[in-house]
Amino acid sequence: MDIEEFRKHGHTMVDWMADYLKNVEDLPVRAPVAPGETAAKLPSSPPVEGEPMETIFEDFKRDIVPGMTHWQSPNFFAYFTANSSPPSVLAEMLTATMGAQCMLWQTSPAATEMETVMMDWLRQMTGLPEGFHGVIQDSASSAILCAILTAREKATDWQVNADGLDTVGKLAVYTSQETHSSTEKGVKIAGLGVNALRKISTDDAFAMDVEALTRAIEKDLADGIKPACVVVSVGATGVGAVDPLRAIGEVCQRHGIFLHVDAAWAGSALILPEERWMIDGIEYADSLVFNPHKWLFTNFDCSAHFVRDPDSLVRTLAILPEYLKSREADRIINYMDWSVPLGRRFRALKLWFVIRSYGVGKLQAMVRNHIAWTRELEGWIAEAPDFELTSARRLSLLSFRYVPPGISDETELDALNEKLLHALNDDGRVYLTQTKVRGKYVIRFTIGQTYTTQTHVRNAWNLICETARNTA
Numbered sequence: 001m002d003i004e005e006f007r008k009h010g011h012t013m014v015d016w017m018a019d020y021l022k023n024v025e026d027l028p029v030r031a032p033v034a035p036g037e038t039a040a041k042l043p044s045s046p047p048v049e050g051e052p053m054e055t056i057f058e059d060f061k062r063d064i065v066p067g068m069t070h071w072q073s074p075n076f077f078a079y080f081t082a083n084s085s086p087p088s089v090l091a092e093m094l095t096a097t098m099g100a101q102c103m104l105w106q107t108s109p110a111a112t113e114m115e116t117v118m119m120d121w122l123r124q125m126t127g128l129p130e131g132f133h134g135v136i137q138d139s140a141s142s143a144i145l146c147a148i149l150t151a152r153e154k155a156t157d158w159q160v161n162a163d164g165l166d167t168v169g170k171l172a173v174y175t176s177q178e179t180h181s182s183t184e185k186g187v188k189i190a191g192l193g194v195n196a197l198r199k200i201s202t203d204d205a206f207a208m209d210v211e212a213l214t215r216a217i218e219k220d221l222a223d224g225i226k227p228a229c230v231v232v233s234v235g236a237t238g239v240g241a242v243d244p245l246r247a248i249g250e251v252c253q254r255h256g257i258f259l260h261v262d263a264a265w266a267g268s269a270l271i272l273p274e275e276r277w278m279i280d281g282i283e284y285a286d287s288l289v290f291n292p293h294k295w296l297f298t299n300f301d302c303s304a305h306f307v308r309d310p311d312s313l314v315r316t317l318a319i320l321p322e323y324l325k326s327r328e329a330d331r332i333i334n335y336m337d338w339s340v341p342l343g344r345r346f347r348a349l350k351l352w353f354v355i356r357s358y359g360v361g362k363l364q365a366m367v368r369n370h371i372a373w374t375r376e377l378e379g380w381i382a383e384a385p386d387f388e389l390t391s392a393r394r395l396s397l398l399s400f401r402y403v404p405p406g407i408s409d410e411t412e413l414d415a416l417n418e419k420l421l422h423a424l425n426d427d428g429r430v431y432l433t434q435t436k437v438r439g440k441y442v443i444r445f446t447i448g449q450t451y452t453t454q455t456h457v458r459n460a461w462n463l464i465c466e467t468a469r470n471t472a
């Protein structure tokens with residue numbers, strides 16, 4: 001394809017993108033396709049001759065789009081959102097066009113310096129104290145892995161990096177029963193073994209029980225096991241639990257344990273001063289992650305990882321072969337030393353576009369609306385005699401179940417709510433997902449999509465009521 005053809009197709013595709021975003025709410029939110037259906041439409045071997053872009057684009061619209069789940073639909077209330085926005089998409093187009101690899105300062109000086117500045121903008125926006133330094137990771141999972149690796153090295157005085165795990169005693173990592181699975185994955189990848197992970201029990205609000213944490217640490221110490229890391233959840237995935245950071249921080253400080261805060265979803269709400277209670281005690285934390293790619297209108301992937309002591313992170317990860325040495329080394333940051341992959345995309349640009357285009361005030365208003373509409377939904381659920389709120393609203397997340405009169409058997413209620421969820425998602429007008437609360441099957445509802453309005457939430461609730469009453 002020559003550049004003039006690229007220009008022509010680019011214009012056509014931008015028109016398609018605008019129409020897609022305008023009309024995405026009319027598409028079934030969850031892809032109504034069976035496993036294997038899309039693969040069966042694709043040729044099993046690659047073409048030898050190039051094909052016209054018109055044909056490729058038509059095939060995309062006919063065969064691929066219907067097989068996609070539409071995360072940018074305003075009727076997407078599942079998982080946590082991965083919201084984006086027009087300014088973010090435009091930045092991604094520029095990023096893709098330049099195709100820069102931002103591993104070293106010298107391979108992309110402007111990208112590197114913008115990353116430093118954008119992370120400091122985010123630090124200020126979220127009320128994190130000075131002294132936290134940021135890096136953009138591909139995912140919160142990567143940030144958690146980096147935290148566990150750094151904690152492992154600090155706890156062993158960098159001996160594992162040098163000589164391997166079999167030269168040190170056992171280590172332990174602590175988190176709550178509500179934690180996201182990425183903590184367990186990080187512990188596995190770090191070579192500690194899943195049995196090194198202590199899943200601490202939670203209280204009535206699903207937050208980590210600090211006394212149980214203290215007991216677990218003391219038991220490990222008595223058994224000759226070294227506590228290396230505590231991962232605190234600020235907005236855990238199931239029902240949005242927020243662990244008591246200050247009390248946990250005091251325990252960590254007492255025992256010299258690395259403290260990582262996983263705020264992957266809820267961290268975006270820290271742009272609201274009224275939600276910063278969630279990080280009371282942040283002065284004790286060694287690192288924190290949150291995902292602008294979840295709830296800050298920035299395309300996946302963009303994970304904001306803040307560390308208090310970059311030197312420890314770099315000492316844990318850095319390797320400098322001859323071919324990556326650069327002459328400015330002592331005056332610049334090479335972000336390849338701050339993350340597991342060497343190669344890095346130019347992710348800061350989309351943050352720059354999003355934050356400048358909306359301004360902090362508008363971003364705050366959008367997140368605040370999501371929270372207000374969830375509060376309203378919580379009220380409707382509380383008023384409905386045949387529904388039950390199964391966990392209190394946390395920011396813009398709540399869970400509920402349908403409990404029609406005359407049914408009290410828990411197994412029957414589980415089956416009924418599972419049937420309701422499938423009926424809703426098969427219908428296609430909304431997309432919701434489930435979790436378990438104290439062993440009960442419940443439906444999660446989270447609001448965070450860029451194009452969602454109060455009307456979408458009201459319509460979704462009406463549809464849930466209608467479907468439930470027809471399902472029972």
Ligand SMILES: Cc1ncc(COP(=O)(O)O)c(C=O)c1O
Pocket residue numbers: 080138139140141142180182235236237262263264265291303
């Ligand atoms: C609380 C929490 N932590 C971590 C993650 C992992 O995020 P990522 O997909 O960026 O690795 C998620 C994902 O939903 C999450 O909800």
